[in-house]
Amino acid sequence: MRNLRSKKLSYLSFILPAFLIYVGIMVFPVVFSLALSFTKWKGFGPMEFVGLDNYVRMFSDPVFYIGLRNNILIVLVSVFGQIPLGLLLAYMLHRKMVRGAKKFEVLIFLPITISSVIVAQLWNRVFSPIGILPSIVRSLTGNSEYIMTIFESKAYAIVPIMFVLLWQHTSLYMVIFLANLQRIPDSIIEAAQMEGASEGTIFLKIIAPMLAPVAFINSILAISGSFKSFDLIYSMTGGGPAHYTEVMAVYMYDTTFVYQNYGYGSALSIIIILFIVAAIMLTRAATKKFNFD
Amino acid sequence: MNDRSLLRRAPLSWRASAYVIMIAFAVLTIFPLVWLGYSSLKPNAEIVKYPLALPKAPSFSNYAEAWKKGGLDVALLNSFLYTAVATVSTLFLALAAAFGLTKFPFASKKFFTGAFALGLMITVHAVIIPLFLLEVRIGLVNTRLGVILPYIAFDLPISVMIAISFIKGIPDAILESAEIDGAKYRQVFWLMIVPLCTPVATTMLILSFLRHWNEFLFVFIFTTKTALKSLPVAITQFAGRQNIEYGLQYASLVIGILPMIVFYFIFHSQLRKGFGEGALKE
């Protein structure tokens, strides 16, 4: 009996320090946001209880839909772009398909170490109408009025940002895959080669399935990390032009800080949390075989 | 490395496409960085007039001015302090929690694990205002602790998850034998679990470091004193919308990137080892 009690005490003494810091810092604000999401409040003065009004408003808010759409696209490019590309790059490096694989590995990893604010500055200098890329195109084509019109397209303005996200984050998944590839014995590939399997078959049918659990963890990282796109988008376009590159986090931030509509901003932040929960649960359902607990 | 195995080389088509992809990635990475690097050595007028040209007379004066105007020395020190304290604290708190959540037979661990997992979904921006109000109430605003505690809290969920998946793989027998020997759990943790966790710990340290080093919002909102600023916050002083002092801006951007590059070169082999042996296995 006494033994069990002291065991429970040590159990709690291991968990509670982390748990209390976590709950103290994270849970209170989320509960506070949830409460605020049912009110109309401009950050000071009287709070007005408005029930579900803020959530109802979302359904008829075109900007919210643009943000939702762009967020879905970013999750998609994270899960189905960064991760497969990361796997492919890792495989190519692992199989030493290029000379100086180590150097390429370092170069590809570099972007992840740079803060998003800096990355945004860099790419703005590349994409802007007086930036590097339009300058190059102008001197090549002679069209002195060339600009990247994709930034002014409602449907595609988010694409260059997705490209930068791909550039920025693929490397993390590549390194994780690469490390795990090294644990797969060469003999497996050898055996497959003996049986006459092509390189594509080896990659798709043998290596990729073996790394599926790693891919799942990477997906979790990618989905929760896809909201880091806030920093990049906020500094690169601020959601503009005309809300075309809006994502939910940027819209929530502007609603709260710039428009001083704390109620609606809080409702948006609750929806963001639900969105990530849903995305992760979908991923989990898709990769049932992996037990993540 | 004993790679002289029977392994055949990949076919030419694969190697060719590998070169194309790798070189594309490399160019996309090197070009902006190199351009940033040499542009920071040009005076402002030259950057504006000839954005692509190499500097006529390379000079570090932008660096000296940015360093002095931006108070980057203090900021650099603060960045190291915040990052180091938060990273190391998170590591041990997460390892301890993960140990408790995997190796003890209590029902409540399902609840605790679920609670930590939920944290993966909370974004910084969703909580920043209420968190600020909370910090004001308890007097944490404008203290280093007021920055470090949220760093730890936001890093715990992913760190706990990574640690759980690793410690799960340590056989229970180790614990049982220690129990029979009458060892205290605290001793088991420090003398057995922590050393066994070295590979995963490296991974956790590096990931934490990456997250904290570039963090902007907490430091910006929670501190008002110049003495408490971190590097990303100090750098954005030069990135104002009305600002066309590109020279200063570029120099400070390079100052912000350099420590990470150094860090990466020092640790990149450990990083690979850590990811492979540790965290992310079944």
Add this chain to the structure above:
Amino acid sequence: MKRNRTLPGIALLASVVAAALLVSACQPSKGKDAAAKAGEAVTLTVYMQHDQANPQSAYWPVTLEAFAKKYPNIKLEFEYVSGEAFHQKFQAMAASGDIPDLFTTYAGARSGYILDRGMVKDLRPFLTDDFKKDFNQAIWQPQGPNGEIYIVSPNMAVCTVVYVNTKLQKQLGLETPKTLEEMIAQVPKIRAAGLTPLAFGNKAQWQAQSLLLSMLVDRLGGTAWFDKAMTGENKFTDKPFVDAIAVVKSLVDTKLFPAGVNQLEGPQAWGEFVQGKAVYLLDAGWRVSALKNAATPEDYAAYAAVAFPAVPGEKNPGSSAATLGEALAMNAKLEGAKADAAWKFLSFIYGAEGSAILMDHGTVPTYKLDYSKFAVDSLSAQYIALINSQTMGYVIDAKMDSEGVNNLLNPGIQAVMMGAKTPAALAAEYEGWVAANDSHRKK
């Protein structure tokens, strides 16, 4: 309620301080000595919208140095933040109730989060007629519902000026256009020379509204129309507003604006002008000092400042739009020695001494200086003459609620410029939002 009870006390105290100031103002040399001997040093914390790396900020260290010389006992602790980040952080500070002694405040909707909370001191008790008479009287318009004055605005933020590169004009054989049609007629010639006709950057979204649409609405409708639009007697679907948006759109369609105007940041646009790649620049009046700092002296001497050309149907010909420039305001809680020191600081930087320094650095202050004592360069002289000849309309984002302007109007103007929305549709959307939500309509 609580505020009302303390207000008489503050007023009494403040008038005593003001009286003391008046005495010291009459005997400047003696006053200076008294301040220096006043014993205990006072430290004031200042939160300021300020970009240290901006060449336009060059006046500020000079001002501070002069102040420190005159009042060595008043110490200042600054936190500088620039751009939108300033407001984000300040809102968090305001929410906590803990704000510094002095802070940048805008007269109007932009600082609503701090003004509506009653956290800013009404300066009227400090403002003697003697002090006020030396300023452009336009800055003493009421800034609060009960006639409060929160800031001594150091300069009028004139939002629309057209800068002209006369050197390029001569090379191309062009005259400064009187009407918009004339300006548009010059486009082919300027484009053929590989130049941009009218440099402008609208990436940050507020520029087309503050620097262009506000002026156009005033020209086509006038302030009387706008007053009624705020209260709901007029609607934003009325002709003046819709026509003004259509004019903005026409500047894109006729290629007056650079390609990708909505991707260009403000500094990139006037950077193009300084580099001689644009004949005209559409920008605010506060750009004069930046142009002076960035351009070579010969180029700068060839710049001219003119009114935006006439558009068809003007009710208020040749007008511009302006609002009070932002300034440091005082924490409502400041009392006694601290309030005294704070006012010394404010009246120094915005009064005779500070304004002279501002003028030296190319900004025309609201404090009336004898311009003949300053070496006023040609562009500044033209600018002074220009704004003295113009009537000033409202700047929309200084008047209307932030959510409507920032979430609907500004992005909407971009959508119109890119051809994704018609002016009438935007006007209808904005009117719909204002009718349902704007605080002016709820009164």
